[in-house]
Amino acid sequence: MPDFAGFFLTYQSLLAFIGLNGLLALSVYCTLCCGQLSLANAGFMAIGAYTGALLTQNAHAPFPVALLAGAVLPAVIAVPLGLPVLRLRGVFLAIATIGFGEVVRLAFVNWSYTNGALGLVAIPQKTRLWMIWVALAAVMFALARLRGSRAGYALEAIREDEAAARTMGIASTHYKLSMFVLGAAIAGFAGALEAHLTYMVAPNGYGFSRAVEMLVYAVVGGDAVFHGPVAGAAFLTVLPEALRGAGRALGLSPGPLRLFLNGAILLAVILFLPNGIVSLPRTLRERRMRKASRAALG
Amino acid sequence: MLLSVEGLERSFGGVRALDGAAVEVSAGEVHGLIGPNGAGKTTLLNVISGLFRPTRGRIVLGGERIDGLPPHRIAALGITRTYQNIRLFPGLSALENVMVGAHLVRRGDTLRRMLFLRSARDDEARAREAALQLLGRVGLGDRAHHRVSGLSYGDQRRVEIARALASSPRLVLLDEPTAGMNAAEVQAVAAVIREVAKQGQSVVLVEHNVQLVMQVCDRITVLNFGKVIAHGEPQHVASQAEVIAAYLGSDA
Amino acid sequence: MWQQAINGVFLGAIYALFAVGYALVFGVLDILNLAHQAVFTLSAFVALAFVAEGNMPLAIALPVSLLAAGLIGIGLERVAFRPLRGRSDSNISGLISSLAAATILEAIALQIWGPDVQRFPQGTFPDKPLHVLGATVSALQLTIISVSVVLMAALTAVLRATRLGRQIRAVAESPRAARILGVDVDRVIAWSFFLSSALGGAAGVLFGVAFNSVSPDMGRSVELKGLAVIILGGMGSIAGAVIAGFALGLLEVLTVVQLGSSWRDAVSFGVLFLVLLVRPSGLLGKAAIREA
Numbered sequence: 001m002p003d004f005a006g007f008f009l010t011y012q013s014l015l016a017f018i019g020l021n022g023l024l025a026l027s028v029y030c031t032l033c034c035g036q037l038s039l040a041n042a043g044f045m046a047i048g049a050y051t052g053a054l055l056t057q058n059a060h061a062p063f064p065v066a067l068l069a070g071a072v073l074p075a076v077i078a079v080p081l082g083l084p085v086l087r088l089r090g091v092f093l094a095i096a097t098i099g100f101g102e103v104v105r106l107a108f109v110n111w112s113y114t115n116g117a118l119g120l121v122a123i124p125q126k127t128r129l130w131m132i133w134v135a136l137a138a139v140m141f142a143l144a145r146l147r148g149s150r151a152g153y154a155l156e157a158i159r160e161d162e163a164a165a166r167t168m169g170i171a172s173t174h175y176k177l178s179m180f181v182l183g184a185a186i187a188g189f190a191g192a193l194e195a196h197l198t199y200m201v202a203p204n205g206y207g208f209s210r211a212v213e214m215l216v217y218a219v220v221g222g223d224a225v226f227h228g229p230v231a232g233a234a235f236l237t238v239l240p241e242a243l244r245g246a247g248r249a250l251g252l253s254p255g256p257l258r259l260f261l262n263g264a265i266l267l268a269v270i271l272f273l274p275n276g277i278v279s280l281p282r283t284l285r286e287r288r289m290r291k292a293s294r295a296a297l298g
Numbered sequence: 299m300l301l302s303v304e305g306l307e308r309s310f311g312g313v314r315a316l317d318g319a320a321v322e323v324s325a326g327e328v329h330g331l332i333g334p335n336g337a338g339k340t341t342l343l344n345v346i347s348g349l350f351r352p353t354r355g356r357i358v359l360g361g362e363r364i365d366g367l368p369p370h371r372i373a374a375l376g377i378t379r380t381y382q383n384i385r386l387f388p389g390l391s392a393l394e395n396v397m398v399g400a401h402l403v404r405r406g407d408t409l410r411r412m413l414f415l416r417s418a419r420d421d422e423a424r425a426r427e428a429a430l431q432l433l434g435r436v437g438l439g440d441r442a443h444h445r446v447s448g449l450s451y452g453d454q455r456r457v458e459i460a461r462a463l464a465s466s467p468r469l470v471l472l473d474e475p476t477a478g479m480n481a482a483e484v485q486a487v488a489a490v491i492r493e494v495a496k497q498g499q500s501v502v503l504v505e506h507n508v509q510l511v512m513q514v515c516d517r518i519t520v521l522n523f524g525k526v527i528a529h530g531e532p533q534h535v536a537s538q539a540e541v542i543a544a545y546l547g548s549d550a
Numbered sequence: 551m552w553q554q555a556i557n558g559v560f561l562g563a564i565y566a567l568f569a570v571g572y573a574l575v576f577g578v579l580d581i582l583n584l585a586h587q588a589v590f591t592l593s594a595f596v597a598l599a600f601v602a603e604g605n606m607p608l609a610i611a612l613p614v615s616l617l618a619a620g621l622i623g624i625g626l627e628r629v630a631f632r633p634l635r636g637r638s639d640s641n642i643s644g645l646i647s648s649l650a651a652a653t654i655l656e657a658i659a660l661q662i663w664g665p666d667v668q669r670f671p672q673g674t675f676p677d678k679p680l681h682v683l684g685a686t687v688s689a690l691q692l693t694i695i696s697v698s699v700v701l702m703a704a705l706t707a708v709l710r711a712t713r714l715g716r717q718i719r720a721v722a723e724s725p726r727a728a729r730i731l732g733v734d735v736d737r738v739i740a741w742s743f744f745l746s747s748a749l750g751g752a753a754g755v756l757f758g759v760a761f762n763s764v765s766p767d768m769g770r771s772v773e774l775k776g777l778a779v780i781i782l783g784g785m786g787s788i789a790g791a792v793i794a795g796f797a798l799g800l801l802e803v804l805t806v807v808q809l810g811s812s813w814r815d816a817v818s819f820g821v822l823f824l825v826l827l828v829r830p831s832g833l834l835g836k837a838a839i840r841e842a
Contacts, residue, residue, distance in 0.1 A: 037645050084827050090641055091641065099822045099823065102774050103819050150405070151408050152408075154401055156387065156389070161385050163369070164381070165398070167348070167349070167373055168465070170398075219646055256657045259653055259657035263655075264654055266650035267650035267651060267654065270643055270650060
């Protein structure tokens with residue numbers, strides 16, 4: 001008798017993680033869409049996760065409050081972090097955010113109140129699948145409406161040529177900071193959601209490789225449009241699962257395999273399909289048109 | 299006097315790009331800025347628009363000092379520009395580029411869009427219409443939706459001009475706007491410049507096309523080695539010995 | 551006191567050697583090579599493999615690993631950086647591309663050697679303690695310091711006194727001008743990556759030997775120190791990287807002595823953020839801080 005219950009359970013869990021990874025990818029998209037590379041969001045996610053977990057566990061706060069705090073605290077921290085660095089060249093932000101991620105991780109590792117490296121367990125499992133997907137839908141909606149607004153045009157301009165955008169009156173630092181803070185809030189919110197799904201949080205789950213993973217989702221999906229990151233998250237969440245059997249047959253361990261896939265796909269995308277997999281139909285169409293016009297010219 | 303630039307100095311590495319440059323532009327004036335390559339014309343525009351700070355000197359716009367202000371503040375005070383090596387936003391269409399140019403005259407509408415308020419839709423429609431009109435004025439109405447990376451250089455320069463005009467600036471800085479254009483296109487640009495000036499806006503025109511400069515400018519300043527070597531009305535300047543010498547010694 | 555100074559110089563020598571690689575590539579290409587730490591790690595593993603399985607003495611394994619690291623660097627440049635040259639977003643895409651390459655290299659290391667810490671076999675290096683000016687220094691520490699200094703001096707010599715070095719400096723100043731002057735910019739960039747990665751690889755081997763610990767995530771811990779060093783020293787400046795590297799090593803050792811070892815990493819972060827707040831161009835930085 002096929003295990004339908006087991007299948008649905010796995011299927012549900014996969015959907016939950018696609019949703020969460022989609023949110024995380026969108027948090028990275030927030031900074032990418034104005035041309036900034038930030039690796040801080042794993043750190044913000046950790047802050048949100050711990051905040052939410054501590055509130056429900058220790059303060060017995062209602063779940064919505066814990067979630068809200070999980071979004072607000074990272075956003076507040078993002079301001080003093082972003083302000084000094086966002087007026088500098090992009091590479092400084094990348095470096096500062098790498099540093100920030102490590103600071104957060106080490107802070108939690110060394111904090112006895114949160115059990116250091118062991119982290120918190122037995123967090124009440126309050127997250128439901130619908131909550132994740134409603135949150136994802138809300139964020140996608142907001143980002144969709146942002147695109148095409150005055151601010152949306154400004155962000156695209158900053159991404160393409162920040163100096164030229166400034167000479168058009170666009171206060172680029174203000175916009176970059178706003179998106180940085182928004183990304184922090186989304187990542188923190190997702191962290192709080194995840195904590196109440198997997199019922200545990202530990203510092204090493206929010207390290208540099210997590211930050212890179214979120215970046216990979218966003219870039220692979222396509223960081224020029226808001227639906228790209230979600231597509232990337234879905235693709236890259238499902239792929240390692242799908243290839244797990246093949247990997248084992250080839251003698252590859254699942255951890256390195258997933259890492260390798262992330263890296264290789266990211267490299268391929270950034271080199272050959274810089275606008276991500278969602279731009280694939282358009283790129284193929286353009287290539288076909290170019291071939292056709294070349295043939296027509298004989 | 300709309301714009302007054304005095305004693306501007308700016309070096310790069312060991313090179314004195316600006317060495318006491320000065321310019322005065324009135325409202326509604328078309329002011330030419332000429333000189334051999336490397337004379338400091340683009341650097342002067344860069345400093346006026348805020349991309350670089352001068353090490354010495356003053357820039358006064360409508361009574362306010364603007365040297366040292368960041369570029370977006372200077373733009374908000376009414377100075378926009380085009381670029382010698384064309385800095386359009388490559389991933390956007392001509393229309394979208396011009397709409398970005400209108401940033402300063404549009405209202406923030408993110409929240410209203412999220413609530414699907416009618417006023418947001420109307421604002422955007424109005425901005426689109428205005429951008430289309432501007433593109434029409436520079437002769438590109440039929441190519442508004444093309445991606446700018448697919449347009450010819452001449453067309454791209456015209457999009458840049460439309461973009462610079464989109465916020466109804468007091469002063470537009472044009473950096474070699476007709477490079478690579480044919481005679482008809484040059485005349486089209488000349489017509490736009492004249493229109494703009496008639497509406498009371500000022501233009502600073504950096505150009506190597508001396509004929510165009512003579513035709514369209516009310517006054518000219520000649521730069522060489524970062525210094526002003528002549529200024530005044532076109533006919534007067536053209537006859538001055540230093541100007542001729544500077545040009546004969548260059549590859550203009 | 552002397553003891554701490556020696557320890558600081560010892561640590562700083564490795565940091566400096568590692569950071570110089572970042573500075574060299576950034577100076578030439580204006581891109582931060584985030585795969586540098588992966589080359590650091592792989593090189594240590596290669597040396598370990600040669601010593602443990604190939605029975606090669608460390609004195610030979612080191613230059614061999616250096617060479618291997620340099621070749622990986624050339625491959626890195628070819629695959630992850632060259633195709634992006636000329637793209638308008640080459641700064642951010644270069645960062646992402648190097649991150650991708652780092653991830654791939656890490657995955658390879660993880661697959662081949664597993665996640666656990668590995669150690670060099672017994673007797674790989676001499677461990678005679680020496681007494682200098684009242685402090686105890688091990689022959690190992692002295693060797694590592696000397697090797698680091700020699701390599702950094704060698705790089706400086708190459709940059710100052712050879713034709714390649716002049717060409718590298720020319721390209722770092724302005725690739726366009728260099729090309730006009732007839733410099734083969736592609737070749738120069740490839741050489742820069744070779745030198746940068748060879749030094750980074752050397753730092754990896756020395757680090758692995760110094761702490762007798764090689765693991766796939768060792769590059770991660772040093773990466774941040776390296777970034778703090780080049781921020782302090784000034785992003786494209788090799789001299790800055792050297793000075794700041796030693797400074798950071800000394801600072802770290804002093805902090806551990808005063809405040810305890812859990813504060814060791816706080817130093818690099820502190821330095822990093824402080825410099826970014828107060829003087830982002832660092833000590834000897836030439837890179838423009840803000841475009842507009």
